[in-house]
Amino acid sequence: AWDSATILIPWYLYLYCGDTGILEEHYECMRRYVDFLTSMASENIVDFGLGDWCPPVGGPEGHKCPRIVTSTAYYYVDALIVARAAALLGRKEDAEKYAKLAADVKAAFRKRFLKQETGQITGDCQTSMSCALYQGLVEENEKGKVLEALAAAVEEQNRHIDCGILGTKYILHALTEHGRVDLAYAIATQTDFPSWGHWIKQGATTLWGTWDGNASRDHHMFSDISAWFYKGLAGINPDISKPGFKNIIIRPNPVADLRWVKAWHNSMYGKIVCNWTVKNRQFTLEVVVPPNCTATVYLPTSDPTSVRESGRPVKQQPGITVDDWSERRLRLNIESGRYCFTARL
Numbered sequence: 001a002w003d004s005a006t007i008l009i010p011w012y013l014y015l016y017c018g019d020t021g022i023l024e025e026h027y028e029c030m031r032r033y034v035d036f037l038t039s040m041a042s043e044n045i046v047d048f049g050l051g052d053w054c055p056p057v058g059g060p061e062g063h064k065c066p067r068i069v070t071s072t073a074y075y076y077v078d079a080l081i082v083a084r085a086a087a088l089l090g091r092k093e094d095a096e097k098y099a100k101l102a103a104d105v106k107a108a109f110r111k112r113f114l115k116q117e118t119g120q121i122t123g124d125c126q127t128s129m130s131c132a133l134y135q136g137l138v139e140e141n142e143k144g145k146v147l148e149a150l151a152a153a154v155e156e157q158n159r160h161i162d163c164g165i166l167g168t169k170y171i172l173h174a175l176t177e178h179g180r181v182d183l184a185y186a187i188a189t190q191t192d193f194p195s196w197g198h199w200i201k202q203g204a205t206t207l208w209g210t211w212d213g214n215a216s217r218d219h220h221m222f223s224d225i226s227a228w229f230y231k232g233l234a235g236i237n238p239d240i241s242k243p244g245f246k247n248i249i250i251r252p253n254p255v256a257d258l259r260w261v262k263a264w265h266n267s268m269y270g271k272i273v274c275n276w277t278v279k280n281r282q283f284t285l286e287v288v289v290p291p292n293c294t295a296t297v298y299l300p301t302s303d304p305t306s307v308r309e310s311g312r313p314v315k316q317q318p319g320i321t322v323d324d325w326s327e328r329r330l331r332l333n334i335e336s337g338r339y340c341f342t343a344r345l
Contacts, residue, residue, distance in 0.1 A: 001049055001050070001051075001070060001071070001074050001165075001166055002049065002050065003033065003049070004033075004074045004077070004078050006026070006029055006030060006033055007030045007033060007034070007077075007078045007081050007082065008077075008081070010022045010023055010025075010026040010030065010085075011023070011081045011084075011085070014085075014088075014243055015238050015240065015243050015244075016238055016243070016244065016245070016267075017243075017244050017268055018243040018244020018245075018246060018268060019244070020088050020089065023085045023088060023089060024089055027082075027085055027086070027089060027091075030078075030081070030082050030085060031082055031086075031094065031098075033078065034075075034078050034079050034082050034098065034101070037075050037078065038101070041075065041105075043108060044072075044075075044101075044104050044105045044107075044108035044109075045068060045072050045108055045109075045112055046068070046071045046072050046074075046075045047067060047068040047071055047072075048067075048071050049067060049070075049071050049074075050067070051063050051065065051066070051067030051070055051071070051164075051166070052064070052065045052067075052070060052127045052163060052164035052165065052166045052167050053164045053165045053166070053221075054164045054165055054209070054210050054211070054215075054221060055127075055162065055163060055164040055167075055211075056161070056162060056163075056193070056194035056211040056212070060210075063127070063164045064123055064124075064125035064127065064128075064162070065123040065125050065127035065128045065131065065164075065166070065167065066122055066123050066128075068122075069113055069121060069122055069123055069127075069128055069131060070127070070131055070166050072105065072108070072109050072112075072113075073109065073131050073132070073135040073137055074135075075105050076102055076105040076106050076109060076135065076136075076137060077135050077136075079098050079099075079101045079102040079105060080098070080099070080102040080136075082094070082098045083095050083096075083097075083098035083099040083101075083102055086098060106136075106137055109132075109137050110137065110138065110139075110142075113128075113132075114132070114138060114142065114146075116142070116145075118145065118149060119142065119144070119145025119146040119147070119148055119149040120146075120149045121146065121149070124149070124153070125153055125162065125163075125167075126150065126153045126154060126157070126161070126162045126163050126167050126171055127163045127164065127166060127167025127170065127171070129146050129147075129149050129150035129153060129174075130150055130163070130167055130170035130171040130174040130175070131166065131167065131170050132146055133146055133147065133150065133170070133174040133177070133178060134169075134170035134171075134173055134174040134177075135170070143178060147175075147178045147179070147180065150171075150174065150175070150180075151175075151180060151183060154171075154175075154183050154186075154187065159183065159186040159187060159190065160187065160190050160192075160194060160195060161187050161190075161194055161195065162194070165221050165222065168221075168222045168224060168225075169224040171184070171187065172184040172187065172188060172224070172225060172228040172232060173224075173227075173228060173231065173232060175187075176228070176231075176232040176253060179327075181232065181253040181255050182255055182256060184228070184232060185233075185255045185256055185258070186256075188225060188228070193211065193212070194211035194212075195211075196222070196225060198211075199213065204217070206218045206219075207219060207220065207221065207222060207223050208221070208222070209221045229261075229263070230263055230265065232253055233252070233253055233255075233258070233261050233263075234252060234261045234262075234263030234274045234275075234276070235249075235250050235251040235252035235253060235274055235276075235298075236248065236249075236250065236263055236265055236272055236274050237249035237250075237251060239296070242294075244267070244268050244269070245265075245267035245268065245269060245272060245290075245293060246269070246292075246293055246294070247293065247294045247295065247296060248267075248272055248289060248293060248294070248295040248296070249295070249296050249298075250274055250285075250287055250295050250296065250297040250298065251297075251298040251329075252274065252276050252285060252298075252299075252300065253300070254276065254278050254283055254300055254345060258278070259277060259278050259279070260275070260276065260277045260278070261274075261275065261276050262275045263275070264288075267290060267293075269290040269291065269292055269293050270290030270291060270293075271288065271290060272288065272289065272290060272293075273286065273287065273288035274286075274287055274288075278345065281344060281345045282342055282343070282344060282345070283299075283300060283301065283341075283342065283343045283344070283345050284340065284341070284342050285297075285299060285339075285340070285341040285342075285343075286338075286339070286340050286341075287334070287338070287339045287341070288337075288338050288339075289334060289335070289336045289337055289338075289339075290336060291336050292336060293336050294333065294334065294335055294336070295333075295334050296323075296331065296332070296333055296334075297331070297332040297333075297334060297341070298329040298330075298331055299329060299330045299331075299332060299341055299343055300328060300329055300343065300345060301325075301328065301329070301330055301343035301344055301345065302328055302344055302345060303343075303344045304325040304330045306342075306343050306344035307330055307341060307342070307343045308341065308342045308343075309339055309340065309341050309342075310339070310340050311342075314330075314332065314341070319334055319335040319336075319337055320332055320333070320334050320335075320339075321333040321334075330343070
């Protein structure tokens with residue numbers, strides 16, 4: 001997981017900035033690292049690294065999720081990214097080679113760790129199931145059961161997090177992306193041990209390196225909740241098909257008692273803004289799309305006919321194309337500009 005930074009960071013820079021130069025510069029190192037993992041793999045399974053370091057109980061190495069699960073998952077992700085980078089750089093042979101490797105690792109992961117009947121992943125804990133969902137290691141028809149197993153693991157801990165460094169990165173995103181933002185929000189807003197709120201109650205003004213606070217008290221260990229504020233709650237997300245926020249995915253998630261969110265991101269094209277409020281079941285979304293960009297908006301609503309932009313029916317407004325309505329969201333494609341949407345929740 002730690003070593004995969006050599007692959008993940010160039011990929012994130014490409015995804016958020018849209019420049020393939022970073023991939024060109026680092027490609028050889030990225031490819032060689034995947035080959036190194038392959039040299040250690042046994043039947044496409046890798047058992048290497050620290051695993052889900054520093055869970056709430058049991059000391060640094062007391063994680064419930066076997067290291068082999070998270071390490072094999074990163075092997076898959078690393079191979080997949082190298083395949084995508086190779087395709088972008090015109091290295092067709094490498095693209096095919098590493099795409100096949102990624103597919104083989106995914107198949108091996110599912111065969112070795114997935115219990116088809118129950119959706120449980122080896123370790124049967126929050127990190128195990130959220131890892132499989134977050135890293136894309138289960139098929140579409142398997143996600144429902146894995147999500148159920150993950151939700152059960154969360155409920156078993158009274159809606160508290162029970163993860164170390166890796167699961168903490170996965171769990172909020174995995175729950176949100178698969179329709180259980182309510183559980184993600186419940187985890188994020190707990191105030192007793194273990195939780196971020198527990199730190200705050202003890203006077204924390206920084207992120208701590210362990211849930212009990214008995215080590216570093218200024219550490220990046222559990223900080224991905226900050227990314228979740230932007231991606232999961234506000235709903236600002238990059239589009240892998242049009243990187244650098246050339247097209248922006250706007251997918252806000254109103255939840256529970258949360259009444260407002262304000263977020264912005266300075267992209268390569270300018271400032272992206274996504275603010276929303278909820279009052280009397282009316283959802284109001286303010287969006288700013290920078291010049292020369294577009295956005296795909298997934299607007300939450302129980303009634304697509306209620307959707308307005310600046311007070312007028314959305315279909316009558318220029319710069320907006322209404323796509324479809326499914327899973328209580330109206331999908332809109334919008335051009336650059338400033339918008340104010342309202343909808344009934």
